Amino acid sequence: MIYAIRTTSGREEMVIDMMSAKIKKDGLDIKSIFHPAEIKGYVFVEGSPGNIHKAMRGIMNVKGFIEKPVDFEQIRHLVDIKKEQININEGDTVEIVGGPFKGEKGKVTRVDQVKNEVTIELVDASIPIPVTIATEFVKLIKRAKEEEES
Secondary structure, X not given: OEEEEEEOOOXXXXXXXXXXXXXXXXXXXXXXXXXXXOOOOEEEEEEOHHHHHHHHOOOOOEEEEEEEEEOHHHHHHHHOOOOOOXXXXXXXXXXXXXXXXXXXXXXXXXXXXXXXXXXXXEOOOOOOOEEEEEHHHEEEEEOHHHHHHO
C-alpha cells in the first residue's frame, strides 16, 4: 500500500534522504519512497503503516502520517516517466520556471542531452553567472535562429 506523509513544504527531499538512511540502517520493509515535484509538502511511501511509522519517527520536517492508503491510480500521472526529446539549443533564450532562479531569463550556453540539463547565463545578472538546470525547469522563449533572421 502507498501512504502519504505530510512534510514541511520545500523539505521533501531532506525527509526522503533521512528516511532512506533510517530504512537501510534498521532494515525496514519499505518498497519505495518518492516525492512528485508537483505536490508540495507530501512524500509518498510504499510499505506497511507499522514500518512507515518506524521510518518517520524522529525525522525532522515530518508533520504527520495520513492513515488512509493512497489509490495508485490517483497518483499514476505523477510517477509515469515522460522522456521527451530536448528541443532547446545553444544560443536559445529560456525562462526558468522552477527552482531558486524561477522567473529569470537566460541564454543557453550548453545542452547536456544525457543528463537532460542545460547551462544558461542569466540575462539580467550584472556578471554572467552560468547556471546548470534540468530541462524540465526551463521554457523556451526565443530560438537563436529567430534572432539571427530578425
